[in-house]
Amino acid sequence: MAANLTPQYYKAEAAFRHASTPRERLQALEEMLRVIPKHKGTDRIQGAIRSRLKELRAEVQSLGTRNSAHKSSRFPRQGCGTVVLIGAPNTGKSRILKEATNATPVVADYPYSTREPIPGLATVSGVQFQLIDTPAIAENVVPPALIDLVRTADLVACCLDGSSTETVRETLEVYRQLADRKTLLDCESGFAVDDFTTVRIRSLIAVTRGNLPSASSIANQWKDSSGLQLPIEIVGLDSPSDVERLKIRMFESLGLIRIFTKRPGEDVVMDSPMTIPVGGTVEDLAEKVHHEIASRLKFAKVWGSSAFDGQTVGRDHVLSDGDVVELH
Known part of the structure; x- marks a missing residue:
């Protein structure tokens, strides 16, 4: 029987x-068990959740009040989502970060110039x-902190060097190293069925030096x-239009839509949208x-493609990208 998991379940997942902390994971796992549809198709998933709950409750209890403010080594999440750049040495990860954000990573022709993860917006x-941006992955070279970053990302952009005949072999090794650590590049994010140790992460392939034949x-x-059906974007990093296209593809791959809000009787400000998931x-x-x-x-008024202008709708009305919403 199919699991037929709900949007509420995927949100909790x-x-x-x-x-970022055991206590937060415990709360999210309890919510997953609360909202998961209860039928034979989810019996194994429910069992896996209960097993993981038992472990987490013991972990939280062992921390005690003295360590309840446990800190995570992860970066604070910023913006509407997190995209992690991965790849073999010299595949253009740092160059993407430099061209797409205001960050200033070291961009060099020699391998392993990125020593630690570097964030940008x-x-x-x-x-x-x-x-x-993250340190390069190669055979037997996988920084431990990188796995945690990848497993908690909203999207992974795996880079291939469009000028190198070795890049396919090297990137297959990147995939294998992650898979050996129960982290799979996939078309959608989520846990493997009834296995909360194996994580699937929504991914795309970015082929750099895309100006080359x-x-x-x-x-x-x-x-x-x-054999992976991951979306592929070929990008020339000397071209601002290519960089912009890559950023748009990344945002679209996050599965979000932009919504503009306004107060009753006031004009909408079109330069500061909020984001919510598609659907x-x-x-x-x-x-x-x-x-x-x-x-x-109580209700909302909506202008945009999901309604006629100024239409009064209820709280369960599904919004579309670019809608203007007035909450009442």
């Missing part, structure tokens, strides 16, 4: 993956997302050799604005 249509051939070689509702937007607003929400 994402909160679990993004949690990329902007697309008034929305910011976090972009993190070899880039398209290398992209096809990767597709044939890997998100008026209630999701209200919750994003403030929990109290969501609890007191």
Whole structure:
């Protein structure tokens, strides 16, 4: 029987993956068990959740009050989502970070110039997302902190060097090293069925040095050799339009839409949208604005493609990208 998991379940699952402390993970896992549909198709998943809950409760109890403020080594999450750049040595990760954000990483022709993760903020249509460059992955060279970053990312951008004949083999090794650590590059994020030790992370392939004739051939070689149906973006990092296209592809891959809010009787400010997941509702937007607003929400007025201009809708109305919403 199919599991038929709900959006509420996937929201709780994402909160679990993004949690930075054992206590936060425990709360998210309890929410996953609360909202998961209860039928035979989810019996194994429910069992896995209960098993993990038992472990987490023991972990939280062992921390005690003295260590309840446990700190995570992860970067604070910024913007509407986190995109982690990974790849073999010299595949252009640092150059992407430099061109797409205001960060100033070391960009060098020699391998392993990136010694530790470096964050930056990329902007697309008034929305910011976090972009993190990471040290290179190679055979038996996998920085421990990198796995945690990848497993908690909203999106992974795996870089291939469009000028190198070795890049496909090296990137297959990157995939294998991650898979050996129960971290899989995939088309969607989530845990493997009834296995909360194996994580699937939504990913795309960025082929750098895309201005070279070899880039398209290398992209096809990767597709044939890997057997993975991941989206591929070929980008020339000397071209501002290519960099912008890559940023747009990253934002779209986060699975978010932009929503503009306005107060009754006032004009909308079109340079500061909020973001909610694709398929998100008026209630999701209200919750994003403030929990109290969501609890007191009576109705909303919407301008945009999901309604006729000024239409009065309820809290379960599904919004579209670019909608303007007035909460009442």
